[in-house]
Amino acid sequence: MGAKRDKLSVAGVVGALGVVFGDIGTSPIYTLQTVFNPADPHPVPLTEENLFGVVSTIFWSVMLIVTLTYVTLVMRINNDGEGGIMALITLLRRGEAARGRKTAVALAVLGLFGAALFFGDSMITPAISVLSAVEGVKVVSPGLEELIIPITAVIIVVLFAVQRFGTNAVGRLFGPITISWFLAIGICGLGGIAQRPDILRALSPTYAIGFLAGHFHIAFFALAAIVLAVTGAEALYADMGHFGRRAIAFGWLGLVLPASTLSYLGQGALLLADPGTLSSPFFLLVPGWGRLPMVLLATAATVIAAQAVITGAYSVANQAGQLGYLPRLRVAHTSESTMGQIYVPWINWVLMVSVLTLVFAFRSSAALAYAFGMAVVGTITITTLLFFYLAHTRWGVPAWLAATGATLLIAVDLLFVGANLTKLVHGAWLPLIIGLIAFTVMTTWQRGRQIVTAERDRAEGPLREFVAELHARRPVRVPGTAVFLNRGKQTAPLALRANVEHNRVLHEKVVILSIQTLPVPRVPDAERIEIDDLGAVGEGITHVNVRFGYIEKPDVPAVLRLITADRTEVDDASYFLSKIELVRGPAHTMAAWRKRLFIATAHITADAAEYFGLPRHRTVIMGSRIEV
Structure with a gap:
């Protein structure tokens, strides 16, 4: 589903x-340690039987949720190459929701909450990932413990500072490091397995089933920590637009899954041989001479873990803006070959501040672990539900088959959701609060935008009718060219209407210009422009539709040079923008607090003059007030 070609290349892998696998690939650092943490509100006793059950449950959870649900199934659905839960919402809105099916509309709303939860994940993942790695210095030298927070903060600031160079450049830098990381944890895992080869029996699903069925009162609470092994699965899908499904699937099956599995088995073997290593089984699995290098490598790997969700957050925010759930943000496309490789400055800096706040507030990965799982399992559950609905309605998968698959996989997901709810008072509330805030902002923006659009359409009126009125009224024409930017050619620009009604003049040449961004890197000049005289031949009023590729920065003056040979005309042209002043009105369109939120959110909208490359000294902004 989705027409974009998915090429497999070494560079892509x-x-x-x-970029993509840092999150899920660094889960071995803290997952087993967290499961058996004696300070947990519901501790899991470290016994041989429980250890086999936990390791087996980790392995099969990864296989069911990551390999089967995401890599095999969900990642086959895309929206023009883009993945993530927002892509699923787009497909719902484009198809079933557009035809008014209540089920699809409800699922789209549920999907929006899943996207909101992903923003919570994008804040928590960098904090817990980097903290968990830097905490490894305690194993090397306990005296360095006081430096953990400052080092973590510096790493996070640097990470967010380099995002503007794009995921392609970041991926080329981090790729070799990640490969080294997975090779290292796999080799260390093999060393642990060599001590207790019987740990390999944990690969049998009978141990996971026996643990869940025979010790459910323990296993249920253990799931709240076991879910840490699948954190990052949602980032695989959200980042699909950056690298494509095939590259991600190849990397997962060829390196990430085998290496992670060996690490979990190796740690399990170490704990079987020496339960005293529970304080840090991941780092104690490494020979003494290699622990400091492993801490450094782990730190680099967890930086990459943060990268996975950061780029995913860019994609989700960009798609949310395209769907009308967020205002237009400044988006920088960083690749000519891949449309999904983007950088969103506003999201970047909000995430950085949020991550630093979490680091200084929680101060340890153990404290953040309780908060981590809820956002992940919430997003995974909703994604699975949306996938099977779309598989039935768009692919024609029989209802009984889709229902069976959904029931089995969502039952697994709901076990994790239930387990994480038991940690609500211990930190699981955090991603829910973040998700609710993000959900409220997005739904409020969508509703407010609907109100403003309706009011604006009414105020603007049909463009062709307005042009006909101008012909009848014959306003005073003044020399020069005026360019009015507009959403399309259905309605008259507010700035044009205001100029005629208040200034009572009209330029000799009026260009009403609309800009369209296509899903290709660049548009040839021969295909860039479409001109419509609006039925007013000889009146000097035309509508121009301009097409840009996603990598191109819209440059309106350059467009004018394509449609006129008179350089002076372009250099002297005036540009008019319609600026809407939003005010709270008496109508009961939204709750008063939501009106205030909508108006506040509007302030982060990207500056139109800068976005369209308009010369400031020749740009006129004409305001209009709309009540919400």
Whole structure:
């Protein structure tokens, strides 16, 4: 589903390894340690039977949720190459929701909450990932413990500062590091397995089933920590637009899954041989001489873990803006070959501040672990539900088959959701609060935008009717060219209407210009422009539709040079923008607090003059007030 060609290349796989797998690939650092943490509100006793059950449950959870649900199934659905839960919402809105099916509309709303939860994940993942790695210095030298927070903060600031260079450049830098990381944890895992080869029996699903069925009162609470092994699965899908499904699937099956499995088995073997290593089984699995290098490598790997969700957050925010759930943000496309490789400055800096706040507030990965799982399992559950609905309605999968698959996989997901709810008072509330805030902002913006659009359409009126009125009224014409930017050619620009009604003049040449961004890197000049005289031949009023590729920065003056040979006309042209002043009105369109939120959110909208490359000294902004 989705027409974009998905090429497999070595560079693509290396880039995907350098960006996408950091989150799920660093889960072995803290998962087993967290499961058996004696300070947990519901501790899991470290016994041989429980250890086999936990390791087996980790392995099969990864196989069911990551390999089967995401890599095999969900990642086959895309929206023009873009993945993530927002892509699923787009497909719902484009198809079933557009035809008014209540089920699809409800699922789209549920999907929006899943996207909101992903923003919570994008804040928590960098904090817990980097903290968990830097905490490894305690194993090397306990005296360095006081430096953990400052080092973590510096790493996070640097990470967000380099995002503007694009995921392609970041991936090339991080790819070799990630490959080294997975090779290292796999080799260390083999060393642990050599001590207790019987740990390999944990690969049998009978141990996971026996653990869940025979010790459910323990296993249920253990799931709240076991879910840490699948954190990052949602980032694989959200980042699909950056590298493509095939590169991600190849990297997962060829390196990430085998290496992670060996690490979990190796740690399990170590704990079987020496339960005293529970304080840090991941780092204690490494020979003494290699622990400091492993801490450094782990730190680099967890930086990459943060990268996975950061780029995913860019994609989700960009798609949310395209769907009308967020205002237009400044988006920088960083690749000519891949439309999905983007950088969103506003999201970047909000995430950085949020991550630093979490680091200084929680101060340890153990404290953040309780908060981590809820956002992940919430997003995974909703994604699975949306996938099977779309598989039935768009692919024609029989209802009984889709229902069976959904029931089995969502039953697994709901076990994790239930387990994480038991940690609500211990930190699981955090991603829910973040998700609710993001959900409220997005739904409020969508509703407010609907109100403003309706009011604006009414105020603007049909463009062709307005042009006919101008012909009848014959306003005073003044020399020069005026360019009015507009959403399309259905309605008259507010700035044009205001100029005629208040200034009572009209330029000799009026260009009403609309800009369309296509899903291709660049548009040839021969295909860029479409001109419509609006039925007013000889009146000097035309509508121009301009097409740009996603990598191109819209440059309106350059467009004018394509449609006129008179350079002076372009250099002297005036540009008019319609600026809407939003005010709270008496109508009961939204709750008063939501009106205030909508108006506040409007302030982060990207500056139109800068976005369209308009010369400031020749740009006129004409305001209009709309009540919400």
